[in-house]
Amino acid sequence: MGKYVLRRILQMIPVVLGxxxxxxxLVFALPGDPVKAMFGEKPVNDAVAAQIRSEYNLDxxxxxxxxxxxxNALTLNFGNTFAGRPVIDVIAGxxxxxxxxxxxxxxxxxxxxxxxxxxxGLKKGTWYDSVILIVSLLLISVPxxxxxxxxxxxxxxxxxxxxxxxxRNPGFLDLLMPACVLGxxxxxxxxxxxxxxxxxxxxxxxxxxxxxxxxxxxAVTMRHILRNSxxxxxxxxxxxxxxxxxxxxxxxxxxxxxGIGNTLWQAILRGEGTLTVSIVTLLVLVFVVCxxxxxxxxxxxxxxxxxx
Amino acid sequence: MSNTTIEASSSKSGATQSDSAxxxxxxxxxxxxxxxxxxxxxxxxxxxxxxxxxxxxxAIVGESGSGKSTSAMSVLGLLPGTGHVTGGSxxxxxxxxxxxxxxxxxxxxxxxxxxxxxxxxxNLNPVWRxxxxxxxxxxxxxxxxxxxxxxxxxxxxxxxxxxGHYHGDDDELFIGSAQLPQLIENARAAxxxxxxxxxxxxxxxxxxxxxxxxxxSTRWQVREDLIAAGVPADEAKRxxxxxxxxxxxxxxxxxxxxxxxxxxxxTRARQYPxxxxxxxxxxxxxxIGLAARPELLIADEPTSALxxxxxxxxxxxxxxxxxxxxxxxxxxxxxxGLAAERAQHIVVMYKGxxxxxxxxxxxxxxxxxxxxxxxxxxxxxxxxxRIISARQRGDAAAADASLDHAAKDAQQIAGSETIxxxxxxxxxxxxxxxxxxxxxxDDVSFSVRRGTTCAIVGESGSGKSTVAxxxxxxxxxxxxxxxxxGKDVHSxxxxxxxxFRRHVQPVFQNPYGSLDPMYSxxxxxxxxxxxxxxxxxxxxxxxxxxxxxxxxxxxxxxxxYPNELxxxxxxxxxxxxxxxxxxxxxxxxxxxxxxxxLVQDQVLHLLNDLQAEQGLSYxxxxxxxxxxxxxxxxxxxxxQGKLVEHATTDEVFNSPKTQYTRDLLDxxxxxxxxxxxx
Numbered sequence: 001m002g003k004y005v006l007r008r009i010l011q012m013i014p015v016v017l018g019x020x021x022x023x024x025x026l027v028f029a030l031p032g033d034p035v036k037a038m039f040g041e042k043p044v045n046d047a048v049a050a051q052i053r054s055e056y057n058l059d060x061x062x063x064x065x066x067x068x069x070x071x072n073a074l075t076l077n078f079g080n081t082f083a084g085r086p087v088i089d090v091i092a093g094x095x096x097x098x099x100x101x102x103x104x105x106x107x108x109x110x111x112x113x114x115x116x117x118x119x120x121g122l123k124k125g126t127w128y129d130s131v132i133l134i135v136s137l138l139l140i141s142v143p144x145x146x147x148x149x150x151x152x153x154x155x156x157x158x159x160x161x162x163x164x165x166x167x168r169n170p171g172f173l174d175l176l177m178p179a180c181v182l183g184x185x186x187x188x189x190x191x192x193x194x195x196x197x198x199x200x201x202x203x204x205x206x207x208x209x210x211x212x213x214x215x216x217x218x219a220v221t222m223r224h225i226l227r228n229s230x231x232x233x234x235x236x237x238x239x240x241x242x243x244x245x246x247x248x249x250x251x252x253x254x255x256x257x258x259g260i261g262n263t264l265w266q267a268i269l270r271g272e273g274t275l276t277v278s279i280v281t282l283l284v285l286v287f288v289v290c291x292x293x294x295x296x297x298x299x300x301x302x303x304x305x306x307x308x
Numbered sequence: 309m310s311n312t313t314i315e316a317s318s319s320k321s322g323a324t325q326s327d328s329a330x331x332x333x334x335x336x337x338x339x340x341x342x343x344x345x346x347x348x349x350x351x352x353x354x355x356x357x358x359x360x361x362x363x364x365x366x367a368i369v370g371e372s373g374s375g376k377s378t379s380a381m382s383v384l385g386l387l388p389g390t391g392h393v394t395g396g397s398x399x400x401x402x403x404x405x406x407x408x409x410x411x412x413x414x415x416x417x418x419x420x421x422x423x424x425x426x427x428x429x430x431n432l433n434p435v436w437r438x439x440x441x442x443x444x445x446x447x448x449x450x451x452x453x454x455x456x457x458x459x460x461x462x463x464x465x466x467x468x469x470x471x472g473h474y475h476g477d478d479d480e481l482f483i484g485s486a487q488l489p490q491l492i493e494n495a496r497a498a499x500x501x502x503x504x505x506x507x508x509x510x511x512x513x514x515x516x517x518x519x520x521x522x523x524x525s526t527r528w529q530v531r532e533d534l535i536a537a538g539v540p541a542d543e544a545k546r547x548x549x550x551x552x553x554x555x556x557x558x559x560x561x562x563x564x565x566x567x568x569x570x571x572x573x574x575t576r577a578r579q580y581p582x583x584x585x586x587x588x589x590x591x592x593x594x595x596i597g598l599a600a601r602p603e604l605l606i607a608d609e610p611t612s613a614l615x616x617x618x619x620x621x622x623x624x625x626x627x628x629x630x631x632x633x634x635x636x637x638x639x640x641x642x643x644x645g646l647a648a649e650r651a652q653h654i655v656v657m658y659k660g661x662x663x664x665x666x667x668x669x670x671x672x673x674x675x676x677x678x679x680x681x682x683x684x685x686x687x688x689x690x691x692x693x694r695i696i697s698a699r700q701r702g703d704a705a706a707a708d709a710s711l712d713h714a715a716k717d718a719q720q721i722a723g724s725e726t727i728x729x730x731x732x733x734x735x736x737x738x739x740x741x742x743x744x745x746x747x748x749x750d751d752v753s754f755s756v757r758r759g760t761t762c763a764i765v766g767e768s769g770s771g772k773s774t775v776a777x778x779x780x781x782x783x784x785x786x787x788x789x790x791x792x793x794g795k796d797v798h799s800x801x802x803x804x805x806x807x808f809r810r811h812v813q814p815v816f817q818n819p820y821g822s823l824d825p826m827y828s829x830x831x832x833x834x835x836x837x838x839x840x841x842x843x844x845x846x847x848x849x850x851x852x853x854x855x856x857x858x859x860x861x862x863x864x865x866x867x868x869y870p871n872e873l874x875x876x877x878x879x880x881x882x883x884x885x886x887x888x889x890x891x892x893x894x895x896x897x898x899x900x901x902x903x904x905x906l907v908q909d910q911v912l913h914l915l916n917d918l919q920a921e922q923g924l925s926y927x928x929x930x931x932x933x934x935x936x937x938x939x940x941x942x943x944x945x946x947x948q949g950k951l952v953e954h955a956t957t958d959e960v961f962n963s964p965k966t967q968y969t970r971d972l973l974d975x976x977x978x979x980x981x982x983x984x985x986x
Contacts, residue, residue, distance in 0.1 A: 205430040208386055212425070213445040213596060214418025217410065223444070224433050231435070303580040304434055 005292070012288050016281060017070075023280045024066045027273040056082070056274070069277060078278040082270065087278045090263060095282075097170060098259035101252070102244040104172075104179035109187035110237050116187075117194025117233070118226065124199045132195075136188035148181045148254040165256040178255040182248055186240050193236055197229035204228070231301045238294030242287035333401055333636050334360040334383065334604055340395035341378050341387065352378045352391065356662050358655045360604060360636050363461055365627070367639040367647035367668070369683070370657035371904035376640050377426075379657070380606050383638070384421055385413035401603070419449045422602035422635075424626075426609040428589035432581040438592050439561045439577030442599060446560060449600035454554030456480040456526050457601040461634030470528055482555035482563060483530065485522035485574070491530070491551035492516060498539045498547055512537040523563025527552040568595035569625040586768075587618040594626055598633065605630060608640045615767035615931055616975040623650060642904060644687040645934075646977035648672045656680050686909035726755040726791075727893060727925050728779060728812075733788035735774050748774045750949040751788070756893070756942075761919065761926040763940035763957075765933055765972065771949040776897050776929045780814055781805065792893075810840055813886035817898035819878035823870040829881055830866040836888045855884040859914060876907030883914065887922075895927045900935060912939055934976050937961060945969050 035049050035058065053059040056079070057068050072079060078087035120132040139147070155177055156164030166174040201207060202225055210220045249261035256262075260279060267275040299305045341353040353375040360366045368376040381387050383398055385408060398406045400420065405412070417423075425431040432441060446453060458466060458480060467474040483491060492513070499512045519525060519533060527548045534544035555563065558574070565573035568591040581589055590610060597605055607626065611619035627650065630637050641647050647654050648668045655665040656677065663677040675681045733752045736745035749771040756762040764772040777783040779790050781797050790797040792808060800808055813836075816822040823832055833852045837843060843851065853863055859880040870878055879899065886894050896915070900908040916939060918924055928939055936943055936957065943960045945953040945968065953960060953969050964970045 203388065205425060205427060206433040208388075209423065209425055209431045209593070209596070210433070210441075210444065211386055211414075212384055212417055212423035213448050214414060214416075214600060215444055215448040216414055219444075219448065223436070228433065228435055302435055303437075304582045 005296070008292050008295070012285070015288055016284055019284045020070070020277055020281050021066060023277050024069065024273065025062065027268075027271065027276050028062050028065070065273070069274065073278075073281070079274045081267075081275050082272055087275050090275065091260070091279065091282060094258055094260045094263045097257060098245060098248060098252070098261065100170075101175050101179055101182065101248055101257060101259060102241065104175055105183035105186075105244050105248075106237070106241055108180055109183035109190055109240070113187040113190025114194055114230070114233060117191040118198055118229075120191060121195040121198025121202065121229070122221070122225075124195070124202075129195075132191060136191045139184045139188035144181060144185065144250050145254055147184055148178075148251060151177050151181050152254070167256060168258055170257060175257070178251050178257060181254075182244065182251040186244070190233060190236060194229060194233050197232055198225060201225045201228050231298070234301060235294055235298055238290055238297060242290035245286045245290075246283035330361060331402065332359045332399070333362045333364075334358075334638065335399040336379065336383065336396070337399075338396035339379060339382065339393065339398065341375070341382050341391055342394045344390040344392075351394075351660060353382070353660045356396070356657070356660075358662065358665060360638055362459075362603065362636055363631075363634050364653065365630075365637045365639055365651040366653045366655065367641060367651035368655045368657055369641060369644050369647045371642055371906060373659075374657040375660040376657045377608055380608060380638055380640050384417055384423060384606065385410065386417075386423075418445055418600040418602065420602050420604065422597035422600065422605045424590075424594050424597040424605060424607040424610045427613050428586050428593055429613065431593055432584075432589055434581050437578055437580055438565070438584065439558070442561045442564055442577065442592065442595055443557060445596045445599035446557070446564075451560075451600050453523070453557050453560035454481055456482065459601065459603055459634040462632065465632075465634065466528065470532055474528055479526065479528040479531075481527045481552055482559065483520055483522045483525050483527075483552050484555045485559045485562075486556075487551045487553060488520065488522050491520065491547070494547050494551060495530075495534060495537075495539075498534065498543050499537050502538045502540070521563055521566045523555040523559030523561065524567050525563075564595040564599055565592065567629060568592065568598070569622070570595070586614055587622060590614060590618075590622055591625075594622070594629070598629060598635065601633060602635060604636045604638060606638045606640070609642065610639075612642070616933065616977075617767060617971055620975040620977075643977055644672070644683050644905070649977050656683065682906060686906050725758055727758040727793060728756040728927065729791040729794075730754050730775070730779065731789045731791065733775060733778060733790065734786045735771070735778060735783065736786045747949050749778070749785075752944075752946070752949075752951045753788075754942075754944045754951065754954050756925050756927055758892075758925055759919070759923045760941040761928055761939050762942040762944065763928040763930060763936040764944045764946060765930060765936055766946035767931060769948070770946040772929050772931075772946050773897055775946070776814075776895050776927065779927060780812060780895055781808065806840070810836075810889045811891050812893045812895065813889065813891040815879070815882050815886050815894060815896045815899045817901055819875050819882055819902065820870070822882055823878055825870050827869075828866065829868050829870070829873075832870075832881060833866075833885045833888055836885060840889060842889070851888065852884075855887055858887060858918065859884045874907075875903055876911060879903060879907075879911055880914065883911070883918075887918065890922075891924070893925045893927065895929070897929045898931070899928070901930065901932065908935070915939065933972055945972070 035044065035052050050059070057065050060068070069079075076088065078091075080086055081090060116132050116136075120129045123129050152164050155162045162177045163174050166178060204224075207220060207224050210224045211217075215223075246260070248257075248259060249265055251257070252259045252261040253265060260283070264276065264279045267279065336356060336358050339353055339356040340351065341356075342349045342351050344350075356375065356379050358366060358368065358379075368379065370376040378387065378391065382391075382393050383400075383405075385405075387393075393406055396406070397404055400416065405416065408416075432438070451457065455477065463474070466479075495516055496509065496513055499509050503509060515537070516533060520530060530552050531544045531548035534547060535541055539547075558577070561577050562574040565577055570576055570588060570591045576584075576588070581592075584592065590613075594610070597607075610626070611622050614622065623646075626637075629635075637651075639647065639651050644654075648671070651668055653665070654668045654671045656663050656671065656679065658677075658679045664671060664675065664680045671680065672684060675684050731753050733749055734747065735749040736747050738745060752771070752775060754762065764775060766772045774783065778785050779797075781790070781800070784798060792812065795804075797808060827835070830849075830852055833855055834848050837848050837851060842848070852866060856863055856865055861877065861880055861884070865873070865877070865881075870881070873881065882899075883894075894915075899915075900911050903911060912935065915926065919926065926939070928936070930936060940957045943953070943955060943957050944951060945960070945966070947968050952966050953964065955965070960969060961973065964973060
């Protein structure tokens with residue numbers, strides 16, 4: 001087990017190196033001059049521009065820039081934004097909000113996805129199942145920003161139950177609607193996954209054997225059908241936590257949440273290589289760690305999987 | 309558990325049964341079961357009748373789809389999917405359970421009717437420990453883990469066993485693992501005090517150690533064992549009463565698993581199903597089925613997925629257990645020989661109906677219904693001779709021809725050279741997480757004579773399929789050679805290999821998996837011709853027609869797809885495909901194992917006729933010695949990668965040289981039964 005974890009952690013190194021290099025190259029290849037972008041419409045003094053270029057290493061070749069970034073990153077110095085704020089501060093300010101949002105979305109999709117999925121799977125073929133299926137299909141096919149705007153209009157403007165946007169330092173209620181919108185698509189997938197698993201496990205041979213033992217329907221459902229059905233669902237949920245952390249760009253923009261997604265969006269717009277790469281590196285790390293946790297969790301849930 | 313006691317009691321069970329009033333335990337009358345499908349309803353079972361008396365083994369025999377499992381499952385209220393009982397009645401001990409609610413069925417499942425299901429691989433939940441799954445059966449039925457629950461029948465047996473000193477409840481307390489060491493210690497002291505013979509003491513102790521199992525052996529059994537060893541009755545009673553005071557849940561789980569024949573049960577109970585072999589899982593399932601001491605056990609093909617020798621051991625054990633517990637068994641099987649050997653009464657089902665039922669030997673020796681007659685004739689376990697070819701089977705007019713053919717056959721065989729020769733074949737595999745290599749095939753040499761059938765027999769894991777794969781050049785040997793027509797197969801270049809592939813064709817076990825579901829039958833059979841660039845479109849079509857003819861399938865089959873065909877038809881297609889290139893050798897890897905007996909019989913006859921007509925040589929891989937007898941000229945017996953015996957079929961069957969071969973032969977069900985076929 002220890003060996004396995006170590007090997008997985010070592011595997012992270014090439015993954016992180018590869019992704020950062022790729023992102024760095026993409027940002028570098030973006031059209032437009034970041035220095036000009038900083039000054040907006042104002043004319044730029046050549047001497048000032050040159051100084052800024054050298055300060056941010058923009059005058060050096062791409063690969064040197066990348067290596068310098070890596071060197072600094074190793075000492076946790078991610079440099080400054082063009083506005084002069086340390087990158088690490090920007091991230092520290094935005095990340096907690098994203099974590100809060102992601103966790104709320106995670107709880108929402110996990111709870112309701114599993115519950116509806118189980119009901120749907122157990123009552124397969126009934127009108128109940130059909131309604132849940134149609135709703136989940138709707139959620140999958142409608143883009144997040146549509147769900148978001150509809151939510152804003154209905155709950156925020158029309159009925160005025162929840163705030164329309166979140167703003168700075170959002171609380172639980174501020175984030176409730178964004179979290180539901182963010183988690184809705186995954187919830188729909190979880191419903192479908194759980195439903196399929198439950199429906200197929202329901203007719204499994206070992207479930208029949210359990211019934212033949214004289215176990216009550218309730219015990220059979222809990223101990224045999226649900227326990228086995230939830231293994232793939234947990235795997236999906238774990239992997240999804242990673243994407244929730246990074247994938248909130250659209251939702252954060254709709255609800256004006258100052259999280260990682262929003263920050264990343266602005267960094268890309270401004271061509272801020274350091275900030276973009278730093279955030280993406282962080283997201284890659286979060287994703288890789290989440291995946292590792294999922295794999296370890298899988299071994300706990302399914303005794304057939306053993307890591308050595 | 310006391311072996312001697314129970315063996316003795318089981319021999320008496322027949323007598324006890326006949327004393328008791330013949331009130332049926334299970335009575336199924338005019339049972340009708342329907343499945344609702346999108347196109348209407350389909351009747352799986354109609355007018356099915358059978359009766360099981362207490363302590364009796366009744367077998368339901370039939371091919372897959374005959375409704376035998378469906379009938380049995382309706383007794384448990386566990387019909388799959390949309391199945392439901394639409395007519396007739398099911399009575400358990402006089403009570404009508406036909407229209408029980410699911411809650412009512414819950415109350416009789418496990419406690420009154422147990423189940424040992426068919427496929428040990430899929431019937432245990434992979435994520436729970438074996439012990440936990442046994443425990444579920446104990447808890448669900450509110451079983452007292454401290455003492456044995458004995459049926460009335462078994463109580464009477466116990467009473468006769470102890471000369472009327474059986475005291476019921478407290479006498480049924482189990483040994484607990486906590487008290488077992490003290491019990492053994494005291495027993496030693498008691499035995500030592502009555503005899504000076506050290507050897508006798510050791511012998512008695514060895515007996516105790518083996519027989520006294522925590523969670524399984526009871527107080528009265530301990531007492532009787534002590535008395536049998538010469539301990540005075542008072543002392544035996546004192547020891548048994550002091551140290552046999554009931555078991556814990558863990559003891560009981562281990563006890564049940566031990567009873568089912570699982571060694572080292574206490575440790576095994578903590579393992580997961582994937583750590584068990586098929587045979588061990590089946591034992592766990594038997595322990596589960598008997599955990600709540602049901603009056604009736606439904607055993608649905610309990611050993612069909614297992615090797616013959618394992619099958620025999622498990623059934624022997626199950627029979628011994630159910631006899632000692634007085635449990636009646638409804639035994640479902642497709643093997644008539646097996647049914648006749650194990651059950652007192654046979655019910656034959658065909659297409660959802662009971663076509664015949666009666667005492668086992670009666671059914672076997674005087675089958676009335678045409679289907680039963682065919683079944684008896686086809687049962688591989690009952691066949692005693694090699695199939696003779698169609699020409700030889702021919703009518704009187706063809707007698708001359710057949711004589712001629714037989715003569716030619718004999719001549720050919722006598723003078724035949726070897727077409728395939730295997731020399732000192734070794735195959736090693738790397739084991740995961742282990743340094744040493746696993747020898748799957750260990751120095752195997754044999755040869756296949758032209759125009760004959762050589763069978764490789766062995767249990768799963770014996771390396772027989774590995775040998776076949778090396779002969780087919782699908783796997784490279786670690787050392788040793790495979791000679792085809794005197795040339796080393798593994799030294800072939802690409803062109804030679806293609807030519808070799810053309811002459812040596814495989815037919816695999818699973819006719820469902822070896823045909824591409826997206827290919828029409830025509831395309832499947834034509835494919836090898838195309839690959840080898842033989843003929844044009846027109847001649848290939850003609851060849852496919854000819855091949856379908858050869859395997860007795862209508863021309864219309866060409867346009868169909870594998871999913872529209874039955875297992876037997878698919879296997880015929882697989883054979884037709886193998887025949888397409890006019891091969892010299894066909895390697896059949898368990899080619900008939902997945903088929904029902906009657907279909908199996910047809911396919912074997914087909915293979916045999918093709919051999920007679922085309923002079924084919926077969927390398928026939930199988931675990932079923934009964935099939936070997938029907939098809940093979942020579943037999944290679946393999947065990948754990950090694951060649952155990954290599955001789956002609958007659959020699960192997962009539963005078964087996966090794967104990968292992970004898971065990972294999974003994975394990976053929978129904979081998980000792982006599983038939984009376986016209």
